[in-house]
Amino acid sequence: MTATQLQIGPHTVTPPVVLAPMAGITNAPFRTLCREFSGGKGLFVSEMITTRALVERDAKTMRLIHFDGTEKPRSIQLYGVDPVTVGKAVRMIVDEDLADHIDLNFGCPVPKVTRKGGGSALPYKRHLLRSILREAVTGAGPLPVTMKMRKGIDDDHITYLDAGRIAVEEGVTAIALHGRTAAQHYGGTADWDAIARLKEAVPEIPVLGNGDIWSADDAVRMMRRTGCDGVVVGRGCLGRPWLFGDLVAAFEGGGAPARPTLKEVAAVMRRHAELLAQWLENEERGVIDFRKHVAWYTKGFSVGSEMRKRLAITSSLAELDALLGELDLDQEWPAGADGPRGRTSGRNRVVLPDGWLDDPYDCAGVSADAELDTSGG
Numbered sequence: 001m002t003a004t005q006l007q008i009g010p011h012t013v014t015p016p017v018v019l020a021p022m023a024g025i026t027n028a029p030f031r032t033l034c035r036e037f038s039g040g041k042g043l044f045v046s047e048m049i050t051t052r053a054l055v056e057r058d059a060k061t062m063r064l065i066h067f068d069g070t071e072k073p074r075s076i077q078l079y080g081v082d083p084v085t086v087g088k089a090v091r092m093i094v095d096e097d098l099a100d101h102i103d104l105n106f107g108c109p110v111p112k113v114t115r116k117g118g119g120s121a122l123p124y125k126r127h128l129l130r131s132i133l134r135e136a137v138t139g140a141g142p143l144p145v146t147m148k149m150r151k152g153i154d155d156d157h158i159t160y161l162d163a164g165r166i167a168v169e170e171g172v173t174a175i176a177l178h179g180r181t182a183a184q185h186y187g188g189t190a191d192w193d194a195i196a197r198l199k200e201a202v203p204e205i206p207v208l209g210n211g212d213i214w215s216a217d218d219a220v221r222m223m224r225r226t227g228c229d230g231v232v233v234g235r236g237c238l239g240r241p242w243l244f245g246d247l248v249a250a251f252e253g254g255g256a257p258a259r260p261t262l263k264e265v266a267a268v269m270r271r272h273a274e275l276l277a278q279w280l281e282n283e284e285r286g287v288i289d290f291r292k293h294v295a296w297y298t299k300g301f302s303v304g305s306e307m308r309k310r311l312a313i314t315s316s317l318a319e320l321d322a323l324l325g326e327l328d329l330d331q332e333w334p335a336g337a338d339g340p341r342g343r344t345s346g347r348n349r350v351v352l353p354d355g356w357l358d359d360p361y362d363c364a365g366v367s368a369d370a371e372l373d374t375s376g377g
Contacts, residue, residue, distance in 0.1 A: 043101075
């Protein structure tokens, strides 16, 4: 495929590939791994940051917004439900030079968020959505503001086309659409046709597609089928940071996808754990944080459930080294290593505040406890 590029305000992203924010995953160490495999090409977004926590300078949040000196542009995703607080957070980012690009999350389907009117429930309230976007764009000044959203709450309450038009009218620079409703959560199949419809509806700005991109071939197929301007990759890179190298190769017209041996995968696992230890300034905490990645990295390989359990309770780099050394590291890339990873569950019902669906234009605000430290989309 001929190399293409994506324009996010003043930032040119080549190829048009974006790492999706994922809570507890897309921290600085993981972004470093993905950037290394891509040769620094693409756009790598931070974990989702709640605007209230940022404004209040929560210690954990301030760590999460730290960017490596090689990250350019610095891309931060914000989640907020109150226009005033979102505006304060955005102005703080600008005034203190904390990032070069701001993305807003309206895609989180987690019940503890939607039951308070946040995440993927919020775009149903058109006026509230408009107010938040207006505050963000106004406060951002020269920084580009983008947004990520889902199709809607469920099949009877689709919001993405209205939300797309509102975004254009309020000066949003680009939109990413996950082709599922909140009710689908991460189950079923992403609706790529909805991405095509959004692209037709808002030709003024770039539209990025998200959902069911497990390989570079999937990304190329999505762009050809939908006409979207770029892709956002989330669960597809879990335990597969080299996917970004595959994506660069696919968009630049050459190179077969990576098929690392278990020895090569083990080396990436070790580096990932070490980067986490350095970032957290504590080896034990870093290795413990790495545990969640073990099953994703080892998927498809003959490792065995007992060894996976042992790997998932390590608490030092020496322990990790010893266990990785016990593996049959000569294993070639297995057929079962490809395909879906991460959450795949669906939901039949979205938990919402009482009366939420009564009036899509009601300007009722959302309570502060809708801003929880979670992510998704």
